Amino acid sequence: MLTSQQIADRVRQLGTEITRDYRGRDLVIIGVLKGAAAFTVDLARAIDLPVVMDWTAVSTYGRGSTAGTPTLLKDIGEELAGRDVLVVEDILDSGATLSWLMARLRKQAPASVNCCVLLRKPHTVAKPMEPRYVGFDITEHWVAGYGIDYAERHRNLSDIHEVRLPSAALTASA
Numbered sequence: 001m002l003t004s005q006q007i008a009d010r011v012r013q014l015g016t017e018i019t020r021d022y023r024g025r026d027l028v029i030i031g032v033l034k035g036a037a038a039f040t041v042d043l044a045r046a047i048d049l050p051v052v053m054d055w056t057a058v059s060t061y062g063r064g065s066t067a068g069t070p071t072l073l074k075d076i077g078e079e080l081a082g083r084d085v086l087v088v089e090d091i092l093d094s095g096a097t098l099s100w101l102m103a104r105l106r107k108q109a110p111a112s113v114n115c116c117v118l119l120r121k122p123h124t125v126a127k128p129m130e131p132r133y134v135g136f137d138i139t140e141h142w143v144a145g146y147g148i149d150y151a152e153r154h155r156n157l158s159d160i161h162e163v164r165l166p167s168a169a170l171t172a173s174a
């Protein structure tokens with residue numbers, strides 16, 4: 001669906017935009033594990049600023065393709081009060097994960113909290129979320145690769161692929 005070259009080109013553009021927007025600010029980038037690991041590292045290298053990187057781990061889908069309640073598996077270590085925070089996510093699907101995480105981070109009173117998502121499914125977003133940066137808008141189909149999984153597999157693929165879900169899983173995620 002998206003080749004590694006297309007992804008790399010878009011990541012470079014996003015890095016240039018973020019560099020321009022955050023010059024002179026105290027930027028903390030928070031990558032959301034596991035799905036955003038590859039994207040966060042590539043994006044950070046495309047940003048020409050002395051950023052601080054931190055990580056959180058949140059699980060909403062477990063091993064399947066049906067959303068549950070977001071669960072915090074690993075918290076950040078940085079203090080965010082008064083700083084500019086950019087959450088980096090692989091995919092915005094229902095919006096459950098990002099809306100939950102952003103609300104949690106805002107409690108630390110950062111100067112600003114924005115997010116950068118590589119993929120957005122505009123037709124499935126249930127929570128009103130306006131990411132400041134979006135790599136690609138895609139259809140509602142399940143995707144995997146470039147850090148993104150199907151049942152914990154395929155994160156190591158360089159390209160992003162559409163996954164044909166078994167019909168039971170399709171029904172469950174519809």
Ligand SMILES: O=P(O)(O)OC[C@H]1O[C@H](OP(=O)(O)OP(=O)(O)O)[C@H](O)[C@@H]1O
Nearest residue numbers: 033034035059060061093094095096097
């Ligand atoms: O917009 P939503 O419907 O909340 O879906 C997006 C979230 O789902 C996936 O995470 P998952 O829970 O599968 O954990 P993972 O990052 O470890 O794969 C993905 O990485 C996002 O964090």
Ligand code: HPA
Nearest residue numbers: 093141142143144148149
């Ligand atoms: O399409 C997807 N692929 C992998 N993980 C996901 N989490 C929400 N949507 C997706």
